[in-house]
Each structure stands twice: as structure tokens, then as C-alpha cells.
Amino acid sequence: xxxxxxxxxxxxxxxxxxxxxxxxxxxxxxxxxxxxxxxxxxxxxxxxxxxxxxxxxxxxxxxxxxxxxxxxxxxxxxxxxxxxxxxxxxxxxxxxxxxxxxxxxxxxxxxxxxxxxxxxxxxxxxxxxxxxxxxxxxxxxxxxxxxxxxxxxxxxxxxxxxxxxxxxxxxxxxxxxxxxxxxxxxxxxxxxxxxxxxxxxxxxxxxxxxxxxxxxxxxxxxxxxxxxxxxxxxxxxxxxxxxxx
Numbered sequence: 001x002x003x004x005x006x007x008x009x010x011x012x013x014x015x016x017x018x019x020x021x022x023x024x025x026x027x028x029x030x031x032x033x034x035x036x037x038x039x040x041x042x043x044x045x046x047x048x049x050x051x052x053x054x055x056x057x058x059x060x061x062x063x064x065x066x067x068x069x070x071x072x073x074x075x076x077x078x079x080x081x082x083x084x085x086x087x088x089x090x091x092x093x094x095x096x097x098x099x100x101x102x103x104x105x106x107x108x109x110x111x112x113x114x115x116x117x118x119x120x121x122x123x124x125x126x127x128x129x130x131x132x133x134x135x136x137x138x139x140x141x142x143x144x145x146x147x148x149x150x151x152x153x154x155x156x157x158x159x160x161x162x163x164x165x166x167x168x169x170x171x172x173x174x175x176x177x178x179x180x181x182x183x184x185x186x187x188x189x190x191x192x193x194x195x196x197x198x199x200x201x202x203x204x205x206x207x208x209x210x211x212x213x214x215x216x217x218x219x220x221x222x223x224x225x226x227x228x229x230x231x232x233x234x235x236x237x238x239x240x241x242x243x244x245x
Contacts (some may be wrong), residue, residue: 007165010125013063013158018070022122023157030115034108041076042111045143046071051141059138060131060154069156074132074139075112075239077104079244080148095148105152112153125160128153134231136238147243168196171239 027044035041047053048071056074067071079100083093094100095225119126132139132154139151169179174192184192196202197214207219219225239245 005238006166007120008125009062009127010158010160010166011127011156012162012163013065013069013125013156013163016070018124018158019218023071026115026118026122029118030111033111034102035107035110035112040080040107040111041078041082043081043107043149045074045076047074047160047244048072054156054205055142056079056139059135059142060129063129065127065156066129066154069127069158071157073115073155074143074151074156075108075153075155076145077101077152078152080146081147088157090164096243098239098245100139100148101150101239108152116155121158123159124157126158127156129148129156133235135234137234137241140238140242147240150239150242150244163181168199170196179229186236192199 013018023046031040032103047056050067052073053067053069056072057063060066079093079095083095086093116126116128132151136151139145139154140149143151145151170192193214202214206214206217209221211217211220236245
């Protein structure tokens with residue numbers, strides 16, 4: 001496997017197509033991902049049609065890679081298939097609840113990461129879109145997702161047409177806790193975030209956003225409490241609509 005330390009998010013793609021043969025091979029291999037109860041509680045919607053990409057784009061804040069990428073994959077937590085199987089085999093499913101959503105979402109995200117690793121090995125580039133859970137109702141409507149199917153991840157996929165710089169990462173000691181959780185003191189925060197805050201690119205990020213600290217850019221502009229509350233309501237409504245609450 002390629003060195004994961006050199007992993008880059010790709011947002012610009014060449015016009016070269018991703019063949020069905022290659023895509024299906026990667027999806028098939030990704031099916032070997034560990035899964036709860038060997039149930040494979042996920043489904044993947046493959047979008048290639050430009051018109052469908054245009055319909056999906058607003059759900060992802062019209063980020064250009066949604067329409068530019070040759071392939072868009074929407075990975076869904078899916079308890080519908082398992083429930084239908086149970087019903088057709090004289091078994092009574094009980095998966096219309098939040099725990100079942102969490103189990104299916106975990107399966108879906110594990111599958112997503114395995115697929116990403118495999119795609120990168122083939123030289124493909126991808127971008128993981130965290131916006132999937134921000135406005136899920138639009139995705140549900142566009143992709144005609146039935147009850148007990150919930151979008152949890154989106155991948156734009158194609159052959160890279162850029163070589164962006166590596167994103168910064170916190171030191172390992174900042175995320176690993178031995179034996180029990182050790183809370184973050186002011187001293188630890190200063191130590192763990194010093195390099196990140198000192199990077200010229202991040203300092204410029206603070207300057208152009210007219211803030212005092214990098215943290216303020218995230219709390220006041222990028223991920224505000226107001227937006228988080230509003231999108232949480234949308235997510236909860238979508239979970240109710242899809243039968244998980």
C-alpha cells in the first residue's frame with residue numbers, strides 16, 4: 001500500500017473516465033470490509049450522469065468537484081435490505097431505531113474508508129464530502145432513498161489533475177490516550193496546537209478572515225453554533241423521515 005503519510009485530498013480531476021470494470025472491482029474488494037453480524041448494512045449509489053450531479057450539488061454547497069468528478073459515490077447506512085430479507089423469510093425485523101442507524105452508519109463508513117484505500121492504490125484521487133449529513137433530505141429526495149436508508153458519506157472520484165500540498169496533522173500524542181482518557185489542559189493544548197497555529201498558511205487563514213486566532217475561524221465562521229443547531233435539526237428530521245427515530 002502506498003505511504004498513507006502522503007495522502008492528499010483531490011478536488012480537481014482529469015477528463016479521463018473511470019471504467020465500470022475498475023469501479024466494480026474496487027467496490028467488490030471493499031465488500032471484504034468487516035461488518036456487523038456479516039450483514040453489510042450499507043448501499044452505494046453511483047452517480048455518473050451530469051444532470052444527476054447537478055441535482056446533488058446543492059446538497060454539497062455546490063462544491064465544484066461534485067459536478068466535475070467523473071463519478072460521485074453516495075454511501076448509505078442501509079437497514080432496508082436486511083429488513084426486507086427478514087420479512088420475506090418469515091422473520092420480524094426490529095431495526096427502525098437509532099441504534100440500528102448507528103450500526104449501519106458504522107458499516108457504511110468502514111466500507112467507505114476501505115474503498116478509498118483501494119482507489120488510491122489504483123492511482124485514483126478522491127474527496128470525502130462531510131456535507132452529506134448537513135442537508136440529507138435533499139440527497140434522500142434526489143436519490144429516491146426509501147425508509148431505513150440514510151446517506152452518511154459522499155466520495156467524488158476520478159483521476160487526479162492536481163498535486164496539492166499535504167494537510168497538517170496534530171502530533172500523535174494529542175490523539176492517543178494510554179489506559180484512560182487524559183483531559184486536555186491549557187499546557188497540553190498549547191503544546192499540541194503550536195505547530196498547526198504557526199504554519200504560515202494557517203496564519204494567513206486567520207488574517208484574511210480578520211480573526212485573532214485559528215480557533216475563532218472555526219467557531220465563528222466555518223462551523224458556527226447557529227449552523228450546527230440548524231443542520232442538527234435537519235439531520236434529526238431526516239432520520240425520522242427515514243424511520244430510524
